[in-house]
Amino acid sequence: MTTDSIPVRATDTRSGTARTTRKATPPGQRRTRLFRHPGAGRQHHAGPLAYILLGLAALVSLFPLYWTMVAASTDNTRVTQTPPPFLPGPHLLENLGKAWQDAALGKAMLNSLIVAGAIALSTVLFATLAGFAFAKLRFKGRNILLMLVIGTMMVPPQLGVVPLFMMMTELGWGQKLPAVIFPTLVSAVGVFFMRQYLSEALPDELVEAGRVDGAHSLRIFWSIVLPIARPPMAVLFMITFVHAWNDFFWPFIVLDMTNPTVPVALTQLSAGYVRDQSLIMAGALLGTLPLLALFVVFGRQIVGGIMQGAVKG
Numbered sequence: 001m002t003t004d005s006i007p008v009r010a011t012d013t014r015s016g017t018a019r020t021t022r023k024a025t026p027p028g029q030r031r032t033r034l035f036r037h038p039g040a041g042r043q044h045h046a047g048p049l050a051y052i053l054l055g056l057a058a059l060v061s062l063f064p065l066y067w068t069m070v071a072a073s074t075d076n077t078r079v080t081q082t083p084p085p086f087l088p089g090p091h092l093l094e095n096l097g098k099a100w101q102d103a104a105l106g107k108a109m110l111n112s113l114i115v116a117g118a119i120a121l122s123t124v125l126f127a128t129l130a131g132f133a134f135a136k137l138r139f140k141g142r143n144i145l146l147m148l149v150i151g152t153m154m155v156p157p158q159l160g161v162v163p164l165f166m167m168m169t170e171l172g173w174g175q176k177l178p179a180v181i182f183p184t185l186v187s188a189v190g191v192f193f194m195r196q197y198l199s200e201a202l203p204d205e206l207v208e209a210g211r212v213d214g215a216h217s218l219r220i221f222w223s224i225v226l227p228i229a230r231p232p233m234a235v236l237f238m239i240t241f242v243h244a245w246n247d248f249f250w251p252f253i254v255l256d257m258t259n260p261t262v263p264v265a266l267t268q269l270s271a272g273y274v275r276d277q278s279l280i281m282a283g284a285l286l287g288t289l290p291l292l293a294l295f296v297v298f299g300r301q302i303v304g305g306i307m308q309g310a311v312k313g
Contacts, residue, residue: 065288068281068284068285068288069088069092069285070085070086070087070088070089071084071085071277071278071281072092072095072096072278072281072282072284072285073088073089073090073091073092073095073278074088074089074091074278075089075091075278076276076277076278076279078278079277079278079281080277091278092282095278095279095281095282096282096285096286098279098282099269099279099280099282099283099286100283100286102268102269102279103265103266103268103269103283104260104265104268105262105265105283105286105287107259107260107265108260108261108262108264108265109262109287109290111177111259111260111261111262112245112261112262112263112290113290114177114181115177115180115181115244115245115251115261116240116241116242116244116245117241118181119181119184119185119240119241119244120237120238120240120241120244121237122181122185122186123184123185123186123187123190123236123237123240124190124233124236124237124240126185126186126190126191127186127187127190127191127193127194127236128194128221128225128226128229128233129221130149130186130191130194130195131190131191131192131193131194131195131196131197131198131229132194132198132202132221132225132229134146134191134195135194135195135198135199135202136198136199136202136204136207137217146195149188149191149192150188150192152188153188153189153192157249157250158249161250161253164183165253165254168183168254173254174254175254175255175256175258175259176255176259177255177259179254179255180247180250180251180254180255180261183250184244184250187240190236190240193232193236194229194232194233194236197229197232198225198228198229201228201229202224202225202228202229206224207220207224210223210224234298238294238295238298241294242291245261245262245290245291246263247261247263248263248264251263251264252264252267262287263287265283266280266283266284266287269283
C-alpha cells in the first residue's frame with residue numbers, strides 16, 4: 001500500500017544547510033487537497049458586461065415612473081403631441097394639487113392604507129400559522145387540506161364575485177371597508193410560500209426541543225417559528241401590501257365614490273368628455289408615491305429577507 005507525501009523544508013543541525021525532505025501523508029488528506037476548488041473562499045467581482053446589463057435593466061424598470069412624472073409635469077396639449085416630451089415641464093406641482101383635490105385622494109389614501117395594512121398583516125399572520133402547521137405539525141388529513149388550499153389558486157376570482165357581493169350585502173357591509181378587507185384576510189399563495197420556507201429553514205429538532213421543555217404549539221410558534229420566519233414574513237408583507245393597494249376590481253364593485261380606495265378614486269380623473277392625460281398621470285404619480293416610500297424604508301430588510309431565504313432554502 002502506497003501513501004502520498006508532501007515536501008517539508010528542514011535545516012540540518014550539523015552542517016547548518018537547508019534540505020528538503022518528504023513527509024508521508026494519509027491518502028484521504030492528499031485527495032482532499034487535490035480536489036479543492038481553486039476559487040473557493042474568493043470574492044467574486046462582476047465584470048463590465050454585468051454592470052452594463054444591470055444598468056440597462058434599471059433604466060428599463062425606471063422609465064415608466066420617469067415618463068409618469070414627465071407627463072404629470074406638462075399640460076394635456078403637450079402630452080398628446082408627436083413626438084412626446086422627454087423632459088419634465090413646469091406644471092408638476094399644479095397638476096398634483098389639482099389631482100389631489102379633484103379625486104379626493106386624501107380620504108382615498110387613508111382608506112387604502114387601512115385596507116392594505118389590515119390585509120397584509122392578517123395575511124402574514126394567518127399564512128405563517130398555517131404554513132407552520134402544514135410544515136411541522138402532524139395531523140390527519142394534512143396533505144388533503146394542503147391540496148385543497150393549493151387548488152383554490154386555480155379558481156379565477158371573478159367566479160366568486162356575485163355570491164361574495166351578495167354575502168357582503170347580507171352582512172350589511174355594502175359600501176364599507178370591511179367588505180374589501182374580510183374576503184382577503186389570507187391567501188393560498190401566502191400559505192404555500194410560508195410552508196415551503198418553514199419546511200427547509202425550521203429544523204425538526206427545534207420543535208422537538210420545545211415539546212420536551214413543555215411548550216405548546218402557540219408557544220413554539222411565538223418563540224421559535226417567528227424569529228426564523230421573519231425574512232419571508234417581510235417579503236410576504238410587502239408583496240401583499242402592494243397587491244392590496246393596487247387592487248381595483250373588487251373595491252370598484254363593492255365601494256362607491258363616497259368611500260373609495262386610491263385606484264377607485266383615480267377613475268374620477270377620467271370621467272369627463274375630454275380626458276386630461278397630464279392630470280391622470282399626476283394622480284397615478286400620487287398613488288405610487290406611498291409605495292415608493294414604503295420600499296425605501298423597508299427595502300433593505302426585504303432584500304435581505306429574500307437573500308437569507310435563498311441561502312437557507
